[in-house]
Amino acid sequence: MAKSQPDQRDATGTAIAHLGPPGTYSEQAAFFYLNWLKSNEEIEATLSPYPTIAKSLQAVITQQADIAVVPVENSIEGSVSMTMDSLWQLDSLRIKQALVLPINHALISCANSLDNIETVYSHPQALAQCQGWLAKFLPNANLISSNSTTEALEQLPQAPTTAAISSSRAGELYNLPILASGINDYPENCTRFWVVGQASKGEELLTPTHTSLAFSVPANVPGALVKALEVFAHLGINLSRIESRPTKRSLGEYLFFLDVEAAVNSPLMESALAELNTCTEVLKIFGSYSVLTIST
Numbered sequence: 001m002a003k004s005q006p007d008q009r010d011a012t013g014t015a016i017a018h019l020g021p022p023g024t025y026s027e028q029a030a031f032f033y034l035n036w037l038k039s040n041e042e043i044e045a046t047l048s049p050y051p052t053i054a055k056s057l058q059a060v061i062t063q064q065a066d067i068a069v070v071p072v073e074n075s076i077e078g079s080v081s082m083t084m085d086s087l088w089q090l091d092s093l094r095i096k097q098a099l100v101l102p103i104n105h106a107l108i109s110c111a112n113s114l115d116n117i118e119t120v121y122s123h124p125q126a127l128a129q130c131q132g133w134l135a136k137f138l139p140n141a142n143l144i145s146s147n148s149t150t151e152a153l154e155q156l157p158q159a160p161t162t163a164a165i166s167s168s169r170a171g172e173l174y175n176l177p178i179l180a181s182g183i184n185d186y187p188e189n190c191t192r193f194w195v196v197g198q199a200s201k202g203e204e205l206l207t208p209t210h211t212s213l214a215f216s217v218p219a220n221v222p223g224a225l226v227k228a229l230e231v232f233a234h235l236g237i238n239l240s241r242i243e244s245r246p247t248k249r250s251l252g253e254y255l256f257f258l259d260v261e262a263a264v265n266s267p268l269m270e271s272a273l274a275e276l277n278t279c280t281e282v283l284k285i286f287g288s289y290s291v292l293t294i295s296t
């Protein structure tokens with residue numbers, strides 16, 4: 001397969017794929033992990049930006065990168081469906097670590113004032129996290145989705161009626177004016193990222209505390225989901241997230257994604273998984289990992 005990105009692993013250690021271009025929140029999370037690897041494991045790593053989340057994950061499959069750092073869930077807007085769908089589809093990937101990053105959005109623009117802004121670009125997650133602020137301060141602006149919060153930044157100097165929602169850090173990186181900061185609708189805004197690698201390579205570096213999995217149920221009948229969830233209730237295992245996604249086979253048919261507060265190899269979880277196997281159609285374990293919180 002032709003490589004669209006250079007293979008950096010041999011020359012420079014672990015290659016970490018992330019959503020680019022530089023300055024994204026994904027890069028910030030990946031950079032934290034790079035430093036964590038260096039300080040805690042004496043592992044040298046480099047960052048490789050990719051244009052989409054799917055391409056960052058694909059880079060791990062094609063071995064252009066060793067791991068990818070991808071967003072999975074935001075405290076205001078919920079799940080990043082691209083990440084969840086990809087994990088279900090790409091069987092060879094495993095979650096090795098979770099990272100939680102506080103998110104503080106800024107409005108970046110070369111316009112003299114908010115009154116001159118006609119168009120705002122950003123990643124759909126960021127536009128959604130600031131929808132109240134946008135409705136109040138830029139009610140007539142066109143909101144345009146881009147692949148990341150930083151994709152539009154290089155174009156801003158040539159288009160003074162446009163703005164982008166990104167981090168203040170990205171504004172500084174691209175040397176662009178910050179017109180407003182702290183514009184997310186809720187101040188306690190956080191995004192959870194997963195560090196994802198090949199299933200066959202390397203173990204998690206810290207003792208796992210969580211397990212993520214997903215399943216489909218054998219038939220759309222009363223109690224099918226309850227039966228699966230009762231397995232955890234009966235064993236006293238706490239769930240920290242449940243989410244449904246369409247199976248994409250037919251309308252009204254779902255996959256259920258669970259984050260479970262137990263390590264995959266704990267005796268309780270081993271019992272849970274054995275029971276869960278008997279009441280699900282397809283059951284996939286995405287990995288068992290610990291959670292690191294990033295302070296900014």
Ligand SMILES: O=C(O)C(=O)C[C@]1(C(=O)O)C=C[C@@H](O)C=C1
Nearest residue numbers: 024025026071123125148149191
């Ligand atoms: O566009 C970016 O900067 C990203 O890293 C993506 C992303 C996301 O997909 O949720 C990451 C964190 C924020 O929630 C907004 C956007």
